[in-house]
Amino acid sequence: MTEQLVITGVSKRFGGIVANESISLSVPQGSITGMIGPNGSGKTTLFNSIVGHHPVDGGSITFEGREITRLRVPQIARLGMIRTFQQTRIFGKMTCMQNMAISDADHGYGLAALLKPISGETRDRSEALLDFCGLHSKRHLLAGDLSFGQQKLLEFAMALMIRPRMLLLDEPTAGINPTLINGLIERLIRVNQDLGITLFVIEHNMRVIMNLAENIHCLAYGKLLASGTPDDIRNDERVIDAYLGGH
Ligand SMILES: Nc1ncnc2c1ncn2[C@@H]1O[C@H](COP(=O)(O)OP(=O)(O)OP(=O)(O)O)[C@@H](O)[C@H]1O
Ligand SMILES: [Mg+2]
Incomplete structure (x- = not known):
């Protein structure tokens, strides 16, 4: 499977806070890939780095084989990678x-x-x-x-x-009532299958992400803790500990 997005050793600091520490992961072309992690683990920061919202402090990012590390939001959008926000940005x-x-x-x-x-x-x-x-x-x-x-x-x-050829969705189901959530999930699957758009999805709702994604990355304290299939992630002691605050 071709990797459409490849992140290598990406770090991002805000003053003394290390929001992302040397994160390496990739998103296969045509996949639905998930990203989970406790509050403040650096998920939104990583999306912001990917789409050129802010410069990174280290590492590199390629999209469809092209180096995009230093490009900004409009240039990256023109290449076909679009992000939606945790808070909506409509007019x-x-x-x-x-x-x-x-x-x-x-x-x-x-x-x-x-x-x-x-x-x-x-x-x-x-x-x-x-x-x-x-x-x-x-x-x-x-x-x-x-x-x-x-x-x-x-x-x-x-x-x-x-x-877009890849959509980055930051908590698409947050704040949506359960009836609309099911409709949204169906639409995400259709967009992926019928239009061939790769989806990279941050999601707190475990039921949603476990059903939707074929592979999942878990962040904790700004680092990549684990990557794998939903079953791998569900049974990973480190992931369970991170969510229970036990490490
Ligand atoms: N613009 C910023 N300035 C300073 N600190 C920031 C900024 N953006 C994020 N942070 C800090 O970086 C860390 C990671 O935040 P981030 O928003 O990436 O987490 P998250 O995993 O998306 O959390 P949540 O699940 O709550 O959305 C947090 O400690 C946060 O306070
Ligand atoms: Mg966030």
Whole structure:
């Protein structure tokens, strides 16, 4: 299996805090790969390093064989790797359709893009993806008027609008009610299987990640503690200890 994302010895410090310490892991092309770990173990920091949100203090990152360690968010997004946030980053005072349109490079960005009518392929793709996410009937509502779970689905639809080859999802199910969680999981699987998009998912919900991911990396105290299949991880003493706070 080809490794699409390869992280080698990546470290990141914030002042005296070592948020990531020499982490090496990889994500196979076409996989659903999970990342777990207790609060503050460095999961979001690693995503931020991967997508170019901040410079790393050491190590290297390649995406599809290309060195991306020093690239920033827009350049990495153009290469096909997109991250969604633990907190949603939608524009509440814009409609769902407007949020979708400004995620489409063909439509353009910024104020000018907002004032432009949404037409052609941008409109068709926006509607199709909103429909896929169960939001078609809400397309003309302000995004800020959606429930939290619907806002996360909108953010997911916006990420798909960018036509990614790899999606990094930071706690996609956090704060979503159980009915929406099942729908979201089905959609994640379809995006992976039907569109061939690789998913790298941070998730606190063990039931979700054990069912979804074929391989899982576990962080603790900024270090990679264990990697393996869901069964390996479930039975790993070090992982159990980390979650029980016993080390
Ligand atoms: N911008 C920042 N400035 C200073 N410290 C930070 C910053 N971002 C993260 N940290 C620290 O780095 C460590 C790792 O945080 P991170 O957010 O990566 O953890 P996490 O595994 O995503 O946690 P959670 O499960 O709670 O989301 C924590 O000690 C956190 O306080
Ligand atoms: Mg986090």
